[in-house]
Amino acid sequence: xxxxxxxxxxxxxxxxxxxxxxxxxxxxxxxxxxxxxxxxxxxxxxxxxxxxxxxxxxxxxxxxxxxxxxxxxxxxxxxxxxxxxxxxxxxxxxxxxxxxxxxxxxxxxxxxxxxxxxxxxxxxxxxxxxxxxxxxxxxxxxxxxxxxxxxxxxxxxxxxxxxxxxxxxxxxxxxxxxxxxxxxxxxxx
Numbered sequence: 001x002x003x004x005x006x007x008x009x010x011x012x013x014x015x016x017x018x019x020x021x022x023x024x025x026x027x028x029x030x031x032x033x034x035x036x037x038x039x040x041x042x043x044x045x046x047x048x049x050x051x052x053x054x055x056x057x058x059x060x061x062x063x064x065x066x067x068x069x070x071x072x073x074x075x076x077x078x079x080x081x082x083x084x085x086x087x088x089x090x091x092x093x094x095x096x097x098x099x100x101x102x103x104x105x106x107x108x109x110x111x112x113x114x115x116x117x118x119x120x121x122x123x124x125x126x127x128x129x130x131x132x133x134x135x136x137x138x139x140x141x142x143x144x145x146x147x148x149x150x151x152x153x154x155x156x157x158x159x160x161x162x163x164x165x166x167x168x169x170x171x172x173x174x175x176x177x178x179x180x181x182x183x184x185x186x187x188x189x
Contacts, residue, residue, distance in 0.1 A: 004153045024141075039093045042089045046177075053082045053086070053174040054174035057167065083144075103119030132172075
């Protein structure tokens with residue numbers, strides 16, 4: 001078990017804050033930047049990363065309740081790695097692809113009022129899921145990283161206190177990532 005030295009904690013905290021600010025800014029910038037390339041194969045892959053992350057989070061909870069700390073640590077680290085791979089693939093895809101709109105039946109990258117009407121209430125449901133997914137994905141980054149830091153530093157009381165909030169949000173973000181993909185995939189051009 002590696003315990004983070006106390007003198008390193010302030011540096012790691014600053015790094016977590018920086019990463020928690022930079023990631024949403026970079027993802028937000030994606031919607032203004034395009035580079036040539038075809039990475040249209042990535043969405044099902046990063047949806048798979050989300051699905052596997054959700055499974056790993058459930059397994060991590062099950063094994064920690066059984067007192068299997070090393071296995072818990074393994075599942076959480078794997079979930080963190082898959083979340084990072086998700087982010088890299090998501091960024092790469094959106095740097096090379098125009099946005100896809102739910103309900104865009106003719107794939108012209110525009111959602112007409114006729115298409116929106118045809119999508120019906122599912123368009124609203126999709127948007128609610130997407131907005132909650134995006135918003136909570138930004139909130140959960142520092143929560144998960146600080147929870148990990150507390151465990152790494154051996155402060156399991158603070159770790160558990162933060163995980164009570166971070167865990168369900170991270171699980172929700174992972175699951176809704178799959179749901180968002182499943183809902184939008186028919187409209188990829």
